[in-house]
Amino acid sequence: MVGGVAAAILIAGYGALLGWLRLDESALVFRPEAGTPAQSPPGLGLDARDVTFVGVDATPLAARIVPPPEDGHAGRAGTAPWILYFHGASGNVGTAGYARAWARFRQLGFGVFAVDYRGYGASGGRPSEAGLYRDADSAYAYLTGTLHVAPPRIVIYGYSLGSAVAIDLAGRVPAAGLVVEGAFTSIPDRGAELYPYVPVRWLARIRFASIDKIARVSTPKLFIHGQDDTIVPIAHGRRLFAAALPPKEFKMVAGGHTDAFERDPAFFATIAAFTRELGLLPAAAPSR
Numbered sequence: 001m002v003g004g005v006a007a008a009i010l011i012a013g014y015g016a017l018l019g020w021l022r023l024d025e026s027a028l029v030f031r032p033e034a035g036t037p038a039q040s041p042p043g044l045g046l047d048a049r050d051v052t053f054v055g056v057d058a059t060p061l062a063a064r065i066v067p068p069p070e071d072g073h074a075g076r077a078g079t080a081p082w083i084l085y086f087h088g089a090s091g092n093v094g095t096a097g098y099a100r101a102w103a104r105f106r107q108l109g110f111g112v113f114a115v116d117y118r119g120y121g122a123s124g125g126r127p128s129e130a131g132l133y134r135d136a137d138s139a140y141a142y143l144t145g146t147l148h149v150a151p152p153r154i155v156i157y158g159y160s161l162g163s164a165v166a167i168d169l170a171g172r173v174p175a176a177g178l179v180v181e182g183a184f185t186s187i188p189d190r191g192a193e194l195y196p197y198v199p200v201r202w203l204a205r206i207r208f209a210s211i212d213k214i215a216r217v218s219t220p221k222l223f224i225h226g227q228d229d230t231i232v233p234i235a236h237g238r239r240l241f242a243a244a245l246p247p248k249e250f251k252m253v254a255g256g257h258t259d260a261f262e263r264d265p266a267f268f269a270t271i272a273a274f275t276r277e278l279g280l281l282p283a284a285a286p287s288r
Helices: 002-023 024-030 096-108 129-146 163-169 187-192 236-241 264-279
Strands: 049-054 060-066 083-086 111-116 154-159 177-181 219-225 249-252
Touching: 049 129, 049 219, 060 096, 060 129, 083 096, 083 129, 083 163, 096 111, 096 264, 111 129, 129 154, 129 163, 154 163, 163 177, 177 264, 219 236, 219 264, 236 249
Parallel strands: 083 111, 083 154, 154 177, 177 219, 219 249
Antiparallel strands: 049 060, 060 111
């Protein structure tokens, strides 16, 4: 009798866990910080400004523009290359770590256009997988249409969750290249690793299945992954790389999911070399 009660309690508890995962799936994937984003630290010299615009589905969106240097390795801003940056699942464009990375991009000669997904920062709406894909379309349209940056001068860049957004976009629009940092194969794949006793692949409605899309990206691709990444293990990046079509490059760097760009000097040196091969930076540009 006692054993039967215990079994019933375990079954009920397991059912409650499945229900919680199903109902709170969005909160597990998206962790937005809403409100006005913090300004970039003045010492970084980003000269950043924030803009608002209406997305392709009428969602109000906000973005941060880091203009390319007027006098830099890429020459005048009118012909400079740009990074179209898609950030991770938490924070917003005011997160300090992003600003430090963008300062390095600017030192190389790039401008940066970074959109806050719906529900993040000053953008309206609520985040969803389909919604983030539409926000990427909107960001690309703003960069090419309003800022008049030609696709051959654009590198689509995705970090963590943003890697899935970047891969989806890069498979549908022209660009000079794609860079993904700390990329995962899919939400169900990572969820199954985190919750091995839960049928995550059956429960998950949010997919972000980059593993099914990466072969659609024909532009040159660079995969960067921290060897000590515990949030998205490097095996995910290697599987994505294996599924991608050439031209492609994989670079393992020191550090983890959030600090590799500051820990390994090869991080930005690799990006500089990759973008020089794309013809976006002159051969003499220092890799820093």
